[in-house]
Amino acid sequence: MTEDCILCSIIEGKIPSKKVYEDDDSLAILDVNGSNPGHCFVIPKQHYPILEQVPDFQIAKLFGIANKISTVIFEALKAEGTNVFVTNGVTAGQTVAHFMINVIPRSSNDKINLQWQPKQLDEEEMSTIELKLKEEAKNMGVFQTKKTFETRTIKKEPERISGEENYLIKQLRKIP
Amino acid sequence: MEQPPQQQMTPEQMEALKEKIKNMSPEELREFQKKQCIFCHIISGKVQAKKVYEDSKTLAILDINPANPGHILLLPKEHYAIFPQMPDEELDHISMVAKALSNAVLKTLEATGTNIVIANGPAAGQKAQHSMVHIIPRKEEDNIKFELPQKTIAENELETIRKKLSERLSSMLGKKELKEEIREEIKPVPIPKITTPQNKIETVKKIEPKNKIAEHKEEEKKPKKQKETKPAKEKKADLDDIARVLGIK
Numbered sequence: 001m002t003e004d005c006i007l008c009s010i011i012e013g014k015i016p017s018k019k020v021y022e023d024d025d026s027l028a029i030l031d032v033n034g035s036n037p038g039h040c041f042v043i044p045k046q047h048y049p050i051l052e053q054v055p056d057f058q059i060a061k062l063f064g065i066a067n068k069i070s071t072v073i074f075e076a077l078k079a080e081g082t083n084v085f086v087t088n089g090v091t092a093g094q095t096v097a098h099f100m101i102n103v104i105p106r107s108s109n110d111k112i113n114l115q116w117q118p119k120q121l122d123e124e125e126m127s128t129i130e131l132k133l134k135e136e137a138k139n140m141g142v143f144q145t146k147k148t149f150e151t152r153t154i155k156k157e158p159e160r161i162s163g164e165e166n167y168l169i170k171q172l173r174k175i176p
Numbered sequence: 177m178e179q180p181p182q183q184q185m186t187p188e189q190m191e192a193l194k195e196k197i198k199n200m201s202p203e204e205l206r207e208f209q210k211k212q213c214i215f216c217h218i219i220s221g222k223v224q225a226k227k228v229y230e231d232s233k234t235l236a237i238l239d240i241n242p243a244n245p246g247h248i249l250l251l252p253k254e255h256y257a258i259f260p261q262m263p264d265e266e267l268d269h270i271s272m273v274a275k276a277l278s279n280a281v282l283k284t285l286e287a288t289g290t291n292i293v294i295a296n297g298p299a300a301g302q303k304a305q306h307s308m309v310h311i312i313p314r315k316e317e318d319n320i321k322f323e324l325p326q327k328t329i330a331e332n333e334l335e336t337i338r339k340k341l342s343e344r345l346s347s348m349l350g351k352k353e354l355k356e357e358i359r360e361e362i363k364p365v366p367i368p369k370i371t372t373p374q375n376k377i378e379t380v381k382k383i384e385p386k387n388k389i390a391e392h393k394e395e396e397k398k399p400k401k402q403k404e405t406k407p408a409k410e411k412k413a414d415l416d417d418i419a420r421v422l423g424i425k
Contacts, residue, residue, distance in 0.1 A: 081297025089289025
């Protein structure tokens with residue numbers, strides 16, 4: 001927790017907020033000056049400035065909560081649509097140094113603009129980008145899905161590896 | 177090679193189709209959408225695309241109409257019209273892939289930020305019938321102007337919404353409904369907003385000096401590194417730098 005982070009202050013309860021969901025490591029609150037009524041933030045309780053610093057399993061959980069909020073916004077607020085929106089880095093429009101996922105209820109003509117003008121790229125440029133990303137993406141595919149601490153109600157089986165290790169250690173001890 | 181149907185329809189055909197869709201069961205509708213869906217054709221290999229990442233559940237391709245160079249579309253291989261239809265496990269996986277792709281974009285494309293955008297429903301700007309995650313590389317002055325205006329929402333309206341949402345969320349996510357925090361003297365503080373064109377200048381002004389401080393600090397530590405003489409193109413985005421700029425208060 002950092003002292004000057006407004007979201008950390010909310011998490012600690014120093015600043016009141018409109019909480020819609022809370023558990024051990026995540027919090028979802030209503031934006032009091034939202035872009036539409038029902039605009040929510042989903043945040044990790046641990047202070048991470050940007051997306052890349054949040055552990056994989058926590059990202060999965062936060063997006064899971066955001067998606068559930070989307071569902072609830074459709075059902076309970078009769079929204080015509082929802083946006084799940086992340087600003088990662090100052091140039092992307094991030095203003096608070098605490099990672100958050102915005103969930104925004106949408107209706108037509110609500111003055112929100114999350115559209116873009118397509119840019120024209122030539123084939124060569126596209127191919128260069130494709131190659132660069134493909135090369136980098138080769139390292140992907142291994143995700144940190146294991147939680148290091150119990151977060152949700154789902155109970156995990158006791159870790160096998162540690163059992164095996166103990167077994168091996170016992171074996172070693174037996175060796176004269 | 178089979179091509180997705182793209183021929184123009186007469187108004188009569190359109191009406192007949194609308195009627196047909198209306199009478200479909202959800203399963204039939206999904207099958208129907210799959211057959212029409214260009215992204216399903218890309219996933220099955222019938223239509224070509226620039227693929228950057230693929231695993232058993234997801235496919236990431238380059239957007240042919242990018243908001244910025246390197247704009248990625250991350251698709252679930254299964255056809256879901258909107259994200260609320262997606263099972264939890266698949267969503268968990270796709271969000272971790274999205275994070276990794278954002279990281280890849282920052283590392284390789286000299287981007288200094290990324291936007292992750294999901295649109296559920298045409299009112300939210302969804303254009304294709306296949307749900308997808310947009311990963312958009314961002315740079316300064318890249319001419320992308322997202323607008324999220326701030327609205328003043330009355331306290332009682334907020335509380336009504338909070339109750340509705342938290343009741344349903346708690347039943348979905350298996351947690352107790354949260355009680356309203358009663359502290360009448362202190363009003364909830366508005367959280368600094370996502371930059372809109374109007375307040376963008378302000379934010380830039382605020383951040384610039386901090387940026388310089390960060391650079392100076394770095395120069396002190398590593399006097400050999402000549403940051404200023406380096407052409408901008410060679411500058412690789414450093415995750416720590418991106419986080420640091422945000423972190424300085």
